[in-house]
Amino acid sequence: MTKIDKLEKAAKAQAEAEFLELIEIDSPSWGEQAIAKVLLRKLKELGMETQQDETGNIYGYLPGNASLPPILLSAHMDTVEPSKGKKATIEPDGTIRSAGAAVLGADCVAGLVEILQGIRLVQASGLPHRPVEIIFSVAEETYCEGLEKFDFSKVKSKDSYVLDLTGKIGTAARRAPTLVSFCATIKGRAAHAGMEPEKGINAIAIMAGLLAKIPQGHLDTETTCNVGIIQGGMMINIVPES
Numbered sequence: 031m032t033k034i035d036k037l038e039k040a041a042k043a044q045a046e047a048e049f050l051e052l053i054e055i056d057s058p059s060w061g062e063q064a065i066a067k068v069l070l071r072k073l074k075e076l077g078m079e080t081q082q083d084e085t086g087n088i089y090g091y092l093p094g095n096a097s098l099p100p101i102l103l104s105a106h107m108d109t110v111e112p113s114k115g116k117k118a119t120i121e122p123d124g125t126i127r128s129a130g131a132a133v134l135g136a137d138c139v140a141g142l143v144e145i146l147q148g149i150r151l152v153q154a155s156g157l158p159h160r161p162v163e164i165i166f167s168v169a170e171e172t173y174c175e176g177l178e179k180f181d182f183s184k185v186k187s188k189d190s191y192v193l194d195l196t197g198k199i200g201t202a203a204r205r206a207p208t209l210v211s212f213c214a215t216i217k218g219r220a221a222h223a224g225m226e227p228e229k230g231i232n233a234i235a236i237m238a239g240l241l242a243k244i245p246q247g248h249l250d251t252e253t254t255c256n257v258g259i260i261q262g263g264m265m266i267n268i269v270p271e272s
């Protein structure tokens with residue numbers, strides 16, 4: 031067994047213990063303070079310079095071989111709901127699953143642990159390494175609200191890995207689709223539809239005219255559009271206001 035093999039074996043056990051430690055901390059979106067405190071301590075123990083911005087995002091920097099380009103590693107600290115009282119159970123084959131009604135929180139605690147263990151392993155190996163930047167973000171599950179407020183001007187790395195994806199080990203996604211959602215309210219004017227309809231402005235009729243102009247389905251080979259919910263009107267004898 032080489033030194034690296036031995037270190038990897040130890041890292042595997044450490045990773046499991048650290049994963050179980052971190053998932054027991056409640057960390058819903060915008061409620062990441064408790065896990066952030068623990069992660070800041072762990073990053074400092076690795077010798078990293080750390081900062082936490084007003085939003086709660088953590089930035090860490092680990093000096094490395096100055097002739098090598100820095101690399102950014104990132105994961106998020108929040109989990110989806112239901113997230114209260116997360117508990118894990120380990121099956122005979124080693125698979126870790128949620129033991130209760132709450133999520134396990136592997137998304138993205140697995141990513142957090144991979145980053146921490148990866149740095150520990152590199153440090154223990156004594157091999158030269160690139161300078162490492164870390165971003166542990168808040169509120170990723172609410173459409174990256176946390177990172178929206180992060181000051182990216184401080185990031186030096188041109189390469190980055192975000193450890194927040196399932197798939198075959200050793201593969202990565204270079205691009206991913208995104209979603210632009212919108213909600214429109216058409217304001218007309220209400221009026222009695224039998225007595226004085228001319229005083230009203232029919233919001234549903236306006237909406238129908240607009241909808242006819244919005245293309246649905248495939249717009250091109252990689253873009254689709256869908257209007258999925260429509261609500262409006264009060265009574266059949268009222269010109270709808272919205």
Ligand SMILES: [Zn+2]
Pocket residue numbers: 106137138170194
């Ligand atoms: Zn995630």
